[in-house]
Amino acid sequence: MTDLDSDSPAGASSPMQRLAALDAPATVPPGSGHNGSTPRPVRLTRRGRLRKWDRPKHPMDWRFWVGNVGKALIAIGLLMFGFVAYQLWGTGIETARAQNALENEFDALLAETAPITAPAPESDVADPDVAVPDVAAPVITTPPAADPQADAPVVVDEPATDGAEPADVPVTTAAAVPVEQQNLRELEEGDALARIEIPAIGVNDIVVAGVSTGDLKKGPGHFPETPLPGQLGNSAIAGHRTTYGQPFHNVDKLVPGDEIVMTTLSGTFTYRVTGTEIVSPSDYQVISTTDPNKAMLTLTSCHPKWTARQRIIIFSELVPETSAPIGEPVINYGRPIDETPDETLPAGADGDEASTPEQAEGVDVQAPLEQQSSEGGVSGNLADPAAEGNAGAEQPDEAAVNEGIADAFAEGWFSDPGANLQVGLWGLLLSLISVGAYLISRRFRRDWAGALVGIMPFVVALYFFFQNVNRLLPPNL
Missing domain, CATH: 2.40.260.10 (Sortase)
Known part of the structure; x- marks a missing residue:
């Protein structure tokens, strides 16, 4: 028998089980545990390792x-x-x-x-009492088509203004x-x-x-x-x-x-x-x-x-x-x-309160x-x-x-003081949900047990926690 076999606990049939038994905490004989209970049997993972909850505590x-x-x-x-x-x-x-x-x-x-x-449209007239004079429109004639050099209209008559300013139209x-x-x-x-x-x-x-x-x-x-x-x-x-x-x-x-x-x-x-x-x-x-x-x-x-x-x-x-x-x-x-306040009228002679x-x-x-x-x-x-x-x-x-x-x-950072209390309360609730999920996992010795129970409450509380944290940030962020 080798040294390894001599030091191995009784009942360990394979090397992996012997190593697991060596790493496991000390067991207590049946009937001598806490309140006379039998110690929980050691469970191994599929890879032959001790589960998280069966491992000994690490030194601090x-x-x-x-x-x-x-x-x-x-x-x-x-x-x-x-x-x-x-x-x-x-x-x-x-x-x-x-x-x-x-x-x-x-x-x-x-x-x-x-x-x-x-x-109804309004007429913009300088003086409504002044009649607008009749203004003759200029007479425009077009040169004969035989003249190829002249292709633009020519004004041959314009109304006389006699040097007066044009009337307001x-x-x-x-x-x-x-x-x-x-x-x-x-x-x-x-x-x-x-x-x-x-x-x-x-x-x-x-x-x-x-x-x-x-x-x-x-x-x-x-x-x-x-x-x-x-x-x-x-x-x-x-x-x-x-x-x-x-x-x-x-x-x-x-x-x-x-x-x-x-x-x-x-x-x-x-x-x-x-x-x-x-x-x-x-x-x-x-x-x-x-x-x-x-x-x-x-x-x-x-x-x-x-x-x-x-x-x-x-x-x-x-x-x-x-x-x-x-x-x-x-x-x-x-x-x-x-x-x-300085635009508010003082109290009246009859004793009324100040009014706007x-x-x-x-x-x-x-x-x-x-x-x-x-x-x-x-x-x-x-x-x-x-x-x-x-x-x-x-x-x-x-x-x-x-x-x-x-x-x-x-508005800058922490411009909404009303959010401080909300942030604290939702943060406390997040902590309580996390602790509760941990205790559930520890009770059933399965990580997924606590996650299954705590995931939805944690996400909801986290959403409102972020919502109130956002109130403390500048509006542009």
Whole structure:
């Protein structure tokens, strides 16, 4: 008998079993175990190795710590890959669900709304009391065909002007649709406002009111401080390029001449791209109104992709020939512009509390938009002067509106403190699920047992954990 055979435990018939028996923990004779129980028999894998749960504990030396640090780094790396996947696809799932609900809401509104009609054209005459003199048209004759050198018309008679300036000829221009005749409804941030279509880059999304972080998660957002699409002035819309459905992912590919189609309750409006500009995040004036007599649309997003270092601005102008009648501008969705404390009127002589200028003039700020406009109250319409008898109601001017325009992507790291508690709670739940799965695997001595029970709860909790971690990141990421 060899030395190996002499040192082998009794009953080990093969070399593999003898090695397994040597590596196994010491056994206790039947009846002498804990509470008189019989030790669990040693089970080998198909490759003749001890199973994970039957192996002796490793000594807590440097190899123990290095191994556990490596496992922790691997777990962190997997979580980071999972978070990137959530950023790319998980946020898109949220936006897709929101867009489906918004599209149903907007389509229902369109079906219930009648199209608007253009008002009667106005004549632009310098003085309506001055009669326009009859001006004789010049007589144009064509030379005989026999003269090959003369192939252009020749003016042989022109009306005499006697050195006087030509009289003003009336010019017919299309008037903007008044506010009270437009299909405007009460809007709150996050509500469906319009549909934007950009055939050149495959965009077809519902635009929501507002540009806060929560609004842009639903889709492209409209700056409340700018006019609505289809109105005079510069209407501005922001959208993500990399997350939350990335509606403006390829706006950098737009070139002059590409069309942007906006559909609102007042009609369909076609804009034509005129140019692109890259600006710094602080150059918000590019989306303010510079010409109140021209209808424009500006798209803005982060640039380059995956960063917020700059902003990409897409300029476009309305194409009247293929658009519905243009309307007068409305700012802040017809709601009164917020007043600062120093603009609040002091308490009256009868002891009433301080009131806003609108309340002081007897205007119901909660009244519908059409009623406020007809009564001369503050409707947010830059082109609508204060009505007679209500001159005290201050109208927001262009400078005041531009000051209210904020950068949609200006928020930085940890800008949402409400997410801190949610991150902690969902992280704690993830830890409890992991510990529970480990204990189940240990109880049944099978790794797949704990994985089978804990995989679905872990994925669900991880999704909400990532969702709240994302709230702590800058909006552009």
